[in-house]
Amino acid sequence: MSINEFVLPLTKDLLKYHTRWNERSLKPYTDELFDLWAENNVDGLLDTQLQGPTLTRFGIIPDDRRSADRIVSLLPTYKAIFNRSDIQVYRADGHIYIDVPWQTDQVYLGDILTDREFEEVQSIPQSIPVAIGMDIYRQSYFADLSRTPHLIVAGAGRTAFLHGIIISLLLSHAPEEIELYLCGQRRSEFDRYSQVPYCQVSSDPDEEMALLEDLNAEVDRRYAALYDSRCRTIYDFNRKAGMMKHLIVIIEEYANLNAIGKRQAANLLTRLAEMASACGIHVIAASEKSVYFRPIRESFPARVCLRTDTVADSYVMVDRKGAEKLGKKGMLYYLDGSSQTPYLLQSGMITTKEIRAVVSAIMDNFELPREETGPSIWDKLFSR
Numbered sequence: 001m002s003i004n005e006f007v008l009p010l011t012k013d014l015l016k017y018h019t020r021w022n023e024r025s026l027k028p029y030t031d032e033l034f035d036l037w038a039e040n041n042v043d044g045l046l047d048t049q050l051q052g053p054t055l056t057r058f059g060i061i062p063d064d065r066r067s068a069d070r071i072v073s074l075l076p077t078y079k080a081i082f083n084r085s086d087i088q089v090y091r092a093d094g095h096i097y098i099d100v101p102w103q104t105d106q107v108y109l110g111d112i113l114t115d116r117e118f119e120e121v122q123s124i125p126q127s128i129p130v131a132i133g134m135d136i137y138r139q140s141y142f143a144d145l146s147r148t149p150h151l152i153v154a155g156a157g158r159t160a161f162l163h164g165i166i167i168s169l170l171l172s173h174a175p176e177e178i179e180l181y182l183c184g185q186r187r188s189e190f191d192r193y194s195q196v197p198y199c200q201v202s203s204d205p206d207e208e209m210a211l212l213e214d215l216n217a218e219v220d221r222r223y224a225a226l227y228d229s230r231c232r233t234i235y236d237f238n239r240k241a242g243m244m245k246h247l248i249v250i251i252e253e254y255a256n257l258n259a260i261g262k263r264q265a266a267n268l269l270t271r272l273a274e275m276a277s278a279c280g281i282h283v284i285a286a287s288e289k290s291v292y293f294r295p296i297r298e299s300f301p302a303r304v305c306l307r308t309d310t311v312a313d314s315y316v317m318v319d320r321k322g323a324e325k326l327g328k329k330g331m332l333y334y335l336d337g338s339s340q341t342p343y344l345l346q347s348g349m350i351t352t353k354e355i356r357a358v359v360s361a362i363m364d365n366f367e368l369p370r371e372e373t374g375p376s377i378w379d380k381l382f383s384r
């Protein structure tokens with residue numbers, strides 16, 4: 001197959017997405033809230049009723065401090081009204097918000113990848129958008145690796161989140177543009193991608209440490225090529241001098257590398273985070289426990305934090321508490337690297353069946369099975 005003949009699969013043909021969102025009537029609940037506040041002499045204005053796919057938010061502007069304190073103190077009654085124990089009440093921007101984690105609709109990865117904004121970002125030359133999630137307003141969020149080159153991910157559900165990133169890349173970039181190195185805690189985590197010639201899968205921590213060392217050497221080789229071509233970045237080089245691929249390494253459990261060489265792993269990742277972005281090498285590292293990222297967090301301003309075990313874990317990732325109270329099904333905080341305030345998002349769900357469909361559609365571009373296509377990109381990188 002000529003590389004120019006590669007055809008990207010159509011997202012809408014392979015992934016589930018919404019054409020219409022479900023909603024529930026909020027009037028019975030607001031009537032109960034009004035009655036409750038009247039009984040407790042609360043004065044204020046209910047000016048916000050937002051119904052997102054997995055969270056419903058009520059916002060009240062209290063008339064005075066006494067009313068504000070009473071609204072907050074009524075949390076046990078709110079739990080009874082909504083029949084949920086995980087309701088959160090908090091103060092922000094002059095409001096008191098009541099967040100009810102109702103799941104009126106599941107957010108699918110296809111909802112994010114078929115969003116018009118994703119298609120617009122994808123159409124920009126050299127952009128590398130990956131799906132992060134959707135907020136309560138049903139606005140989709142992406143990380144463009146050309147601007148946010150590295151990412152750390154922590155918390156429960158990180159593997160499902162990483163599948164969303166991998167599928168984002170496979171559906172938007174051809175093999176002449178990217179190479180993926182997928183490091184799983186167990187080979188079965190990413191084994192379904194092993195058929196794709198420009199994806200290499202490993203579950204061996206020693207091999208993954210060697211990969212990080214070789215990627216650091218590749219940084220030096222690429223900077224030499226940029227210097228010789230009088231280019232500052234990979235984007236200048238690709239416009240003027242040739243085609244340099246983006247190398248993207250995704251580490252599913254950083255703790256495994258930490259176990260065989262804590263200082264070595266931290267030094268290698270830190271150097272990649274600080275130097276590799278200009279030459280097109282990107283690192284997305286994940287771990288169930290955020291404590292492993294404490295030594296390197298300052299080099300990774302862009303972070304995704306799913307549900308954590310402790311308040312301390314939440315602070316490591318997003319400098320605030322709250323991640324320990326997130327829902328279990330893909331709710332997350334996202335720091336985009338430019339804002340100090342994290343976005344509360346719902347990640348997109350993708351099924352094993354959909355992943356298989358994407359891989360099968362990509363493999364339709366290749367005439368030979370993976371094992372007959374020659375040396376792997378893993379071998380090619382190690383031989384440089």
